[in-house]
Amino acid sequence: MREATELAKSKETKPAVRDPEGVRRDILTVAMEEFSQNGLSGARIDEIAARTKTSKRMIYYYFGDKEGLYQRVLEEAYGKVRGGEHDLELDGLDPIAALDKLCRFTFDHHRANPAFIRMVMVENIHHGRHMQMSKTIRDLNQPAIEELEKVLRRGQASGLFREGVTSLELHWQISALSFFNVSNSATFSLIFGGDLFTDEGQHRLSRHVAEMVLRYVLRPDHLGSIPTGMQ
Amino acid sequence: MREATELAKSKETKPAVRDPEGVRRDILTVAMEEFSQNGLSGARIDEIAARTKTSKRMIYYYFGDKEGLYQRVLEEAYGKVRGGEHDLELDGLDPIAALDKLCRFTFDHHRANPAFIRMVMVENIHHGRHMQMSKTIRDLNQPAIEELEKVLRRGQASGLFREGVTSLELHWQISALSFFNVSNSATFSLIFGGDLFTDEGQHRLSRHVAEMVLRYVLRPDHLGSIPTGMQ
DNA sequence: TGTGATATGTACTAATTGGTTAATTAGGAG
DNA sequence: CTCCTAATTAACCAATTAGTACATATCACA
Structure with missing residues (x-):
């Protein structure tokens, strides 16, 4: 699997235009902060999206819905x-x-x-x-x-x-x-x-x-x- | 202070039509359940109101806003x-x-x-x-x-x-x-x-x-x- | 270089939700 | 009985919020 996330590592200097794994990580990182700070219902998808380099659309693309995102964040935290x-x-x-x-x-x-x-x-x-x-x-x-x-x-x-x-x-x-x-x-x-x-x-x-x-x-x-x- | 709340106690058999203190208690009791179950942002004022004998309007009448209610519930819990x-x-x-x-x-x-x-x-x-x-x-x-x-x-x-x-x-x-x-x-x-x-x-x-x-x-x-x- | 699958940007929506406006009723003091 | 205040009802509203439709761009690969 390609890893555009680790930028310097890849030989062909992958331009960060399109970096699915990086986008996922970005979302998860911001979401963890928001959920841990505001709780499940206190956290706002719009706020998470705003603090991300990506858009709200991508959150739903990768995680389905708010609870899906929350669950992945929870696993991430334990992991x-x-x-x-x-x-x-x-x-x-x-x-x-x-x-x-x-x-x-x-x-x-x-x-x-x-x-x-x-x-x-x-x-x-x-x-x-x-x-x-x-x-x-x-x-x-x-x-x-x-x-x-x-x-x-x-x-x-x-x-x-x-x-x-x-x-x-x-x-x-x-x-x-x-x-x-x-x-x-x-x-x-x-x-x-x-x-x-x-x-x-x-x-x-x-x-x-x-x-x-x-x-x-x-x-x-x-x-x-x-x-x-x-x- | 009159206590229409304690119904049987008052001599003049106060009919519970209008019982401010009872209404307050009712709201606080239900709100405690909702807040403790769903958190501050997870709890719904409408839901609290619905489970009360009173109306949503009375919540705002007695407690100002959601946070005001929450705060009183918190004090109640500690007390x-x-x-x-x-x-x-x-x-x-x-x-x-x-x-x-x-x-x-x-x-x-x-x-x-x-x-x-x-x-x-x-x-x-x-x-x-x-x-x-x-x-x-x-x-x-x-x-x-x-x-x-x-x-x-x-x-x-x-x-x-x-x-x-x-x-x-x-x-x-x-x-x-x-x-x-x-x-x-x-x-x-x-x-x-x-x-x-x-x-x-x-x-x-x-x-x-x-x-x-x-x-x-x-x-x-x-x-x-x-x-x-x-x- | 063409093509299907993956990824992304823009704009929109339907429902929920905290909070309010205004009119009404009961209670108590004089 | 009167009148002022506290309590209550019912309908309403503006803003937020989770989630989506649709068009488009990029990639992997043949």
């Missing part, structure tokens, strides 16, 4: 965020360091991707209706738990972690803390002040989230080995 | 949910039991008020723009932390809880776990299955959230005193 966990190389670390690293990574990763968070918020308002039809998204997320599962098993096998903790619940807890931190920062900081949301406050929270998770899984006699995170 | 913490009588319990009770209550309370959760989700999508202008809401939430602060102080004074834990962060953590449980149940259960969201799964989660918080604040030598929650 772009998931998978980062793989590059962590947790296997080389001892279970405690690995779990600590995974927690912090998850926290920071969520924080670095507010558009994704907002898309998920929007989709939850819609009861996950559009995700149901997307097999892609469901598959994309299994790896997230598998990494955790491996660490957990190692920790339990070595006697560092207590039994009775499941990777599913643990993932739920880590996700909750990391997600809420972004999703509810507006209301939370309006009510309780913005101290937790300064760079410094966020760094502290990141450490404490990891600490909370570790204290939850560690056997009491190993609580001394919790990393300080002050490197 | 209805907050304040429940006060009746817990935590002072009569030892710090561990008190914190345990507070965590479980918060978790269950969030779960019992999905409309409130959804309103907060929606408001966060809008960056808390409408909350900013409502002094009411900000004031309403201070008590939530004060109860926690008292328990925390008692626990630290008696040597049961470790130092270095602030009530603000702790409240953030408890809120995160309790909120996410409701806000993201749709997407989470679609991806990872619904096991956590059965009655049984939720009961387990409730216990584990409390356990997580307790393990976080307890000094290691008191970890043995964590309640099982099996009563």
Whole structure:
């Protein structure tokens, strides 16, 4: 398949007159911003079109209707965020360091991707209706738990972690803390002040989230080995 | 002030012909359902009006415009949910039991008020723009932390809880776990299955959230005193 | 170089939607 | 009973918005 998108790469200096894939990407990028900012019904097709290099007509040409576009944007959001966990190389670390690293990574990763968070918020308002039809998204997320599962098993096998903790619940807890931190920062900081949301406050929270998770899984006699995170 | 709303109560058997306060309530109730279900821009004034005993005109008469109605609904949501913490009588319990009770209550309370959760989700999508202008809401939430602060102080004074834990962060953590449980149940259960969201799964989660918080604040030598929650 | 399929620009539309105008009725104070 | 104000009804409107019809240009390939 030709890739006029990657302009410099193609030998024959493809003039960007007609670049279907580029148009698609352009639309998706702008649409993600609009949908994540205004929600499904809040976003305006005309506004998306206006901010694109293309026209409204092309949106319908490529994505059918508003919901079709929204659904592709949602998949795009999940696709772009998931998978980062793989590059962590947790296997080389001892279970405690690995779990600590995974927690912090998850926290920071969520924080670095507010558009994704907002898309998920929007989709939850819609009861996950559009995700149901997307097999892609469901598959994309299994790896997230598998990494955790491996660490957990190692920790339990070595006697560092207590039994009775499941990777599913643990993932739920880590996700909750990391997600809420972004999703509810507006209301939370309006009510309780913005101290937790300064760079410094966020760094502290990141450490404490990891600490909370570790204290939850560690056997009491190993609580001394919790990393300080002050490197 | 007369209360034609409470029909049976008034001696003179006020015929409900003209009941301003009742009309207001009617509108607010329906609007809360619509806004929490469809968001600010997703909700339709016509639909709200249709489901009301009154007419669209009255919505504008009492609330000015759509945003005005939304804002009052938001305040209503906060008002209805907050304040429940006060009746817990935590002072009569030892710090561990008190914190345990507070965590479980918060978790269950969030779960019992999905409309409130959804309103907060929606408001966060809008960056808390409408909350900013409502002094009411900000004031309403201070008590939530004060109860926690008292328990925390008692626990630290008696040597049961470790130092270095602030009530603000702790409240953030408890809120995160309790909120996410409701806000993201749709997407989470679609991806990872619904096991956590059965009655049984939720009961387990409730216990584990409390356990997580307790393990976080307890000094290691008191970890043995964590309640099982099996009563 | 011709040809069918893919891609794009312009202009339009039908329906929805937030909001209003103006006239009417009930309630309460004097 | 009167009269002013608050509450209510019914019809109406202007603007927005998702979606389309149709003509046209470009491409891949024979």
